Amino acid sequence: MAGARQFDEQQVIAIALDVFWRKGLHDATMQDLAAATGVQRGSLYNAYGDKEAIFLRAFDRYAVQFLDAAADALAEGSTAARLRNFLDMIVVNMTSGSPPRGCLTTRTALDADISSPEVRGRIQGVLSRLEQLISKAISSAPGEWSAADANRLARVVVTFTRGLAVMERAGYSRKQLKESAATFVGALMRDASGTL
Amino acid sequence: MAGARQFDEQQVIAIALDVFWRKGLHDATMQDLAAATGVQRGSLYNAYGDKEAIFLRAFDRYAVQFLDAAADALAEGSTAARLRNFLDMIVVNMTSGSPPRGCLTTRTALDADISSPEVRGRIQGVLSRLEQLISKAISSAPGEWSAADANRLARVVVTFTRGLAVMERAGYSRKQLKESAATFVGALMRDASGTL
DNA sequence: GTCATTCTTGACGAAAGTGTCAAGAATGAA
């Protein structure tokens, strides 16, 4: 293999992820990626083909990290504690960075109508795997829900997390989002504890 | 006033709303607006200045209609019934059209980082007025919530509606969204009735 | 060390969008 690649692919994809996270798949340009990575536009075309191919690589890395973190947050405690941990993780995730980067999945989902089937598939993949994780966490914790209820509730929780991502874009602070998340879990799980 | 305008402004704004609703403020072009309205690009620039000015007019009309519809849906019945009516209205609203148009407010919110303060302000305005409507509906219905609880719950409900809008973009059907909404209300409002 | 292969670079042409403008058309007021 002659003419070796002059850049670190892992690093380029990691930087590309950051660019996409900040600007979105649609708004990030090849020039943005070239500037951020220090790799010439032509080299990126040569190495990956087009912007979407870079996005898919970056997104796949992101999805793995994200779902791992979600699984961790959902691993222990009561159902309420698991959901609280999970939602806190989500909120911190979307309010990190300066300025905050928001949620890459949600941003990408909103552009679904101008995205390729590949991209749409990744979004649906992340959301459905997330739903499965949550459903499992709900039904495996000591709780009062049937498997069917757990599935339905999991979808509601996923939907709520997407709402948090929108609210973040609308200007709500980390603190406000955490407060809403706490209210949500409190209302959903309310029992004799009397929260809410 | 000599040289009268050759087009119906109400109609142009209504058509512009449809274009923005389908493509988003950012992705809709002046050429899209010109083609859809039948008014030349130059005339639109002459009449309104730029794309954002047209958007603001269209959005303001949309916001009034939307909030009126929300107030209607939240007007009568138990807290649960009000919320169910309201969420059904929201879901129908975002799944109407072919293909479905989604939610204009949510789409616009997701582009907050490249929008003007005026546009961001409109988004926040709609969301906060919606929150107030819901809070009022919750606390005015025969129910068990304090005013502070109603405020917190209202924000949770607004957040959930934003989540529904994202899920719609991700490919969920009207039926699925309604089902999630029903589960949400059932879980939130659960009492001796035993739903969920 | 030679060489075929691959990568890198900068430039190119095409396409799409923006905002502006001069010239002409249309209109209401007098």
Place this chain on the structure above:
DNA sequence: TTCATTCTTGACACTTTCGTCAAGAATGAC
């Protein structure tokens, strides 16, 4: 009817982005 004003139209200049390509640089295999 006349005329000043306003609207309409198509063209223009500018910008951004895209994808490609030829020429040169770098590298691993032999």
